[in-house]
Amino acid sequence: MTAELQTTPVIELKGIKKTFRVGVLDLPILKGIDLSIHKGEMTAITGTSGGGKSTLMNIIGLLDEPTAGAYSFEGREVINLDDDELSSIRNKKIGFVFQQFNLLPRLSAAENVAMPLLYRGESIRKSDTTARTFLEKVGMGDRADHNPMELSGGQQQRVAIARALAGNPSIILADEPTGALDSKVGQEIMDLFLRLNREDGITIVMITHDPRIATQCAKRCNICDGLIKRESEAVS
Amino acid sequence: MKLYLYFREATRSLLSSLQRTFLALLGISIGIASVIAMVSVGEIVKEEALRQFQELGTDFLVISNIADETKTGTGIIPLKSTVSIPRACPSLREFAPYAVTFSTVICSGKSWGSSVLGVTGNFHTVNKLLIDKGRPLSEVDQEMKNCVIGDRIAEQMRQIGITNMIGSKLLIFDHLFTIVGVVKQASENSLRPQEINDGVMIPYLTLKRITGNDQVTGIVGRLKKNTNVSAAVEQIQGIFDQIVREKKPYIQTASELIGQMNKQMNLLTMFLGIVGCIALVVGGVGVMNVMLVSVAERRREIGIRRALGARRRDIQGQFIVEAFLLCLFGGLAGIALGISGAYGISRFQQWHFFISQTPILLGFGVSAMVGLFFGFYPAWQASKLRPIEALRAN
Numbered sequence: 001m002t003a004e005l006q007t008t009p010v011i012e013l014k015g016i017k018k019t020f021r022v023g024v025l026d027l028p029i030l031k032g033i034d035l036s037i038h039k040g041e042m043t044a045i046t047g048t049s050g051g052g053k054s055t056l057m058n059i060i061g062l063l064d065e066p067t068a069g070a071y072s073f074e075g076r077e078v079i080n081l082d083d084d085e086l087s088s089i090r091n092k093k094i095g096f097v098f099q100q101f102n103l104l105p106r107l108s109a110a111e112n113v114a115m116p117l118l119y120r121g122e123s124i125r126k127s128d129t130t131a132r133t134f135l136e137k138v139g140m141g142d143r144a145d146h147n148p149m150e151l152s153g154g155q156q157q158r159v160a161i162a163r164a165l166a167g168n169p170s171i172i173l174a175d176e177p178t179g180a181l182d183s184k185v186g187q188e189i190m191d192l193f194l195r196l197n198r199e200d201g202i203t204i205v206m207i208t209h210d211p212r213i214a215t216q217c218a219k220r221c222n223i224c225d226g227l228i229k230r231e232s233e234a235v236s
Numbered sequence: 237m238k239l240y241l242y243f244r245e246a247t248r249s250l251l252s253s254l255q256r257t258f259l260a261l262l263g264i265s266i267g268i269a270s271v272i273a274m275v276s277v278g279e280i281v282k283e284e285a286l287r288q289f290q291e292l293g294t295d296f297l298v299i300s301n302i303a304d305e306t307k308t309g310t311g312i313i314p315l316k317s318t319v320s321i322p323r324a325c326p327s328l329r330e331f332a333p334y335a336v337t338f339s340t341v342i343c344s345g346k347s348w349g350s351s352v353l354g355v356t357g358n359f360h361t362v363n364k365l366l367i368d369k370g371r372p373l374s375e376v377d378q379e380m381k382n383c384v385i386g387d388r389i390a391e392q393m394r395q396i397g398i399t400n401m402i403g404s405k406l407l408i409f410d411h412l413f414t415i416v417g418v419v420k421q422a423s424e425n426s427l428r429p430q431e432i433n434d435g436v437m438i439p440y441l442t443l444k445r446i447t448g449n450d451q452v453t454g455i456v457g458r459l460k461k462n463t464n465v466s467a468a469v470e471q472i473q474g475i476f477d478q479i480v481r482e483k484k485p486y487i488q489t490a491s492e493l494i495g496q497m498n499k500q501m502n503l504l505t506m507f508l509g510i511v512g513c514i515a516l517v518v519g520g521v522g523v524m525n526v527m528l529v530s531v532a533e534r535r536r537e538i539g540i541r542r543a544l545g546a547r548r549r550d551i552q553g554q555f556i557v558e559a560f561l562l563c564l565f566g567g568l569a570g571i572a573l574g575i576s577g578a579y580g581i582s583r584f585q586q587w588h589f590f591i592s593q594t595p596i597l598l599g600f601g602v603s604a605m606v607g608l609f610f611g612f613y614p615a616w617q618a619s620k621l622r623p624i625e626a627l628r629a630n
């Protein structure tokens with residue numbers, strides 16, 4: 001508790017609302033979310049399907065804007081930033097892991113992992129070296145030159161995790177990272193996340209509807225009826 | 237600018253869907269090819285049309301429509317009254333009046349109807365006639381029965397087996413003439429008297445003595461360098477107004493004709509160029525279509541890139557480079573195709589083929605413009621996709 005008060009949270013959401021307009025109907029999906037994520041935490045967000053988990057994740061990841069509310073990222077207000085600044089934060093501070101892996105199909109594993117670094121302006125050679133280091137880290141060193149199509153789901157997700165890590169971000173956002181994998185492979189991916197959090201102190205927010213995955217996270221939140229409820233405290 | 241990145245991504249994407257790339261290339265290269273072929277053909281036709289006049293020289297001038305056709309045999313301008321013309325018009329450098337009549341020409345028992353030109357000694361130099369065999373007529377030949385034959389008579393003599401024409405005799409106006417020279421065929425459609433190729437040239441005074449006819453049919457001449465052509469034409473017109481009342485002589489100069497022709501031909505080239513450009517625009521729209529489809533198909537890819545931190549201009553750059561590459565390679569293929577097309581057409585029409593840098597620069601310039609112009613809109617569309625919408629696409 002004290003640690004939380006002393007440091008600036010990586011993510012701080014206050015009263016985040018999101019309403020989708022479908023035809024003439026206004027659909028309130030998020031109705032006032034308050035959430036703080038601190039450095040080194042591993043947080044699971046659970047909730048029913050269609051409850052707005054991905055919507056919240058997209059707002060946290062600066063891919064979408066809330067209808068109302070305040071959001072500060074590492075103490076910086078990000079609601080009114082322009083597109084270039086948002087892109088820059090996504091590029092340098094956020095690593096995404098998606099349910100469908102979302103690797104670029106025409107690029108090799110190493111080229112995929114190097115992508116955020118290239119958008120940062122790093123040279124192809126330098127980013128390739130970094131990419132290979134991170135592929136080693138997730139156990140995919142020997143598949144660096146393979147195309148995503150040649151890899152299994154679990155392997156693709158490892159590459160995606162390497163890509164999320166390669167830019168040395170402040171936070172990893174994973175939206176149902178095990179959702180497309182069978183439970184054994186899903187657990188392997190979960191173990192990788194846990195190891196990254198424990199050994200490297202990487203801050204992770206993970207969406208899941210699988211309680212077996214969620215219980216492995218020290219901090220758990222549940223979205224219900226557009227509001228968020230914390231189910232457990234982070235254990236320091 | 238991360239150009240290397242844009243080029244890499246664009247190349248990968250073009251190579252990954254070869255059919256799409258090929259169709260776009262086809263459209264653009266046919267467009268560029270038609271611009272180049274059309275403009276080249278326009279230029280070639282122009283050169284072709286002007287060559288005959290340029291060979292004659294821009295200072296050439298011809299005065300016609302001075303003979304009186306109603307009273308054949310009695311000239312209204314005798315040779316001696318033309319003598320005043322060069323004096324009154326100082327910009328005339330050379331001056332050769334000639335008379336045209338008609339006679340039967342008999343050779344070794346064969347006879348042909350032929351034009352007979354009575355010419356002065358400088359006639360062949362003013363007309364820039366090329367001598368095939370022998371020599372041209374000169375002032376020394378005046379009143380002598382020597383003649384120079386044109387291409388058609390020479391051909392007819394060849395057909396009856398006479399190969400050594402110099403020294404052969406021809407019966408003209410019942411007088412025996414000796415051939416002293418044969419002129420090469422002079423190009424048609426020029427300002428030269430048409431009768432040169434068809435007829436026989438004899439000294440003016442010989443013609444006058446035999447036929448008693450002294451009527452000048454026409455005058456060819458050359459102007460001095462840097463002459464005001466229209467002023468000279470007006471001067472000559474003025475002289476004729478004094479010596480001929482009944483008729484208005486017709487004065488044509490090569491420089492004016494070339495000017496007119498240039499204008500017409502430039503118009504033709506422009507017209508052909510516009511036709512080519514329409515084809516190019518169609519090709520460009522093809523590129524745009526391909527790019528728009530490509531953007532629509534790759535929304536998810538765009539979303540992923542945006543999530544990884546690509547800015548709008550990174551997305552835009554990648555797609556513009558893609559369109560640019562399409563147009564560059566389409567342009568190269570089009571230039572090759574266009575030049576071959578122009579070559580084929582000139583080969584077929586027996587024109588002198590040449591290619592100037594204008595159509596090539598035009599082709600390159602226009603294809604780059606088309607690439608940027610038609611590539612810009614799809615690229616802009618791609619870049620303005622909101623990241624979340626792009627990511628949600630399937």
Ligand SMILES: Nc1ncnc2c1ncn2[C@@H]1O[C@H](COP(=O)(O)OP(=O)(O)O)[C@@H](O)[C@H]1O
Binds near residue numbers: 021029054056
């Ligand atoms: N762009 C959108 N327009 C309209 N409705 C949307 C849009 N995005 C999400 N929704 C709706 O919002 C609700 C929450 O979606 P989502 O956040 O993906 O749920 P979850 O990830 O918890 O399953 C769903 O009912 C979904 O249909």
Ligand SMILES: [Mg+2]
Binds near residue numbers: 053054055
């Ligand atoms: Mg979801």
